[in-house]
Amino acid sequence: MAFAIVVNGRSHSVDVDGDTPLLWVLRDVLGMTGTKFGCGMALCGACTVHIDGIATRSCITTIDSIGTSQIKTIEAIGATPAGSQIQKAWLEHEVVQCGYCQSGQIMSAAALLAGKPHPTDADIDEAMSGNICRCGTYVRIREAIKIAAQTNAKGG
Ligand code: FES
Ligand code: FES
Numbered sequence: 783m784a785f786a787i788v789v790n791g792r793s794h795s796v797d798v799d800g801d802t803p804l805l806w807v808l809r810d811v812l813g814m815t816g817t818k819f820g821c822g823m824a825l826c827g828a829c830t831v832h833i834d835g836i837a838t839r840s841c842i843t844t845i846d847s848i849g850t851s852q853i854k855t856i857e858a859i860g861a862t863p864a865g866s867q868i869q870k871a872w873l874e875h876e877v878v879q880c881g882y883c884q885s886g887q888i889m890s891a892a893a894l895l896a897g898k899p900h901p902t903d904a905d906i907d908e909a910m911s912g913n914i915c916r917c918g919t920y921v922r923i924r925e926a927i928k929i930a931a932q933t934n935a936k937g938g
Contacts, residue, residue, distance in 0.1 A: 783797065783798070783799070783800060784797045785797075785798065785800075785846065785848070787807070787845070788850070788851075788853060789808070789812065789814070789853045789854075790855060790857060791858070794812060796811050796812070796845065798811060798845055799845075800845060800846030801844045801845075801846065802844065802845045803822075803842065803843060803844060803845070804831065804840040804841075804843045804844070804845055804848065804853070805817060805819060805822075805840040805841045805843075807845055808831070808840065808853075808855060814855055814857055816855060816856035816857050816885050817830075817855050817885060817886075818882060818883070818885055818886060819841065820882075820883070820886075820914070821841070822841045822842075823841070823842070824839040824842045824912075825912075825914070826886075826912075826913070826914040827839065827883070827886040827890060827912045827913030827914060828882065828883050828885070828886045828914075829841040829886060830886035830887075830889040830890050830913065831853055831855050831856075831889060832852075832853070832854040832855075832859075832892075832893055833848065833851050833852070833853055835852075835854075835893065835896060835897070837889055837890045837894075839912075855889075856885035856888060856889060859888060859889060859892050862892065863896075864892045864893075864896035864899075864930075865888070865892040865896075867895060867930040867933050868891045868895060868930050869888060870933070871926040871927070871929040871930040872884070872888060872926050874926070874929060875922055875925055875926040875929060877919055877922040877926050879915075879917035879918075879919050880916070880917050882916070883913065883914060883915045883917075884919075886913050887913050887915065887919075887923055890909055890910055890912070891909070891910065891923070891926075891930070893909070894906065894909035894927070895927070895930055895931065899931065900931050901931060903924075906924055906927050906928075910923060
């Protein structure tokens with residue numbers, strides 16, 4: 783069955799079963815491989831995208847549940863103010879180790895900052911708690927989110 787979806791501001795028609803997870807539509811049908819597969823059970827956060835600005839696990843989001851909602855992925859998050867701040871802070875603070883979890887980490891962090899420009903430590907913990915990093919980059923992630931939030935405080 784054909785579904786019309788909007789990804790990163792662009793419309794696509796995809797012909798898949800209605801219960802196909804968005805993750806596989808992005809990766810296998812649209813060739814957007816920045817969004818990663820980790821667990822497939824909403825336990826690791828590697829597959830995080832934004833749906834109408836909300837950080838969402840694409841591995842358990844079926845294509846027939848999306849409707850006219852706007853999907854944003856790691857490929858375009860740098861074009862948003864929060865995404866740009868987060869990516870800059872990630873680079874400045876050298877957050878990444880192997881990188882596998884990082885697109886999901888950045889998508890969760892960008893959603894947090896877009897909704898709460900000056901998050902508390904508790905806000906950060908809550909927003910990032912579902913994103914697992916096997917390399918243990920958690921401390922640098924937290925610092926980078928704070929750096930990005932300071933950019934907000936300076937009006938940048
Ligand atoms: S692959 Fe979706 S949460 Fe792990
Ligand atoms: S950087 Fe390697 S899993 Fe997070």
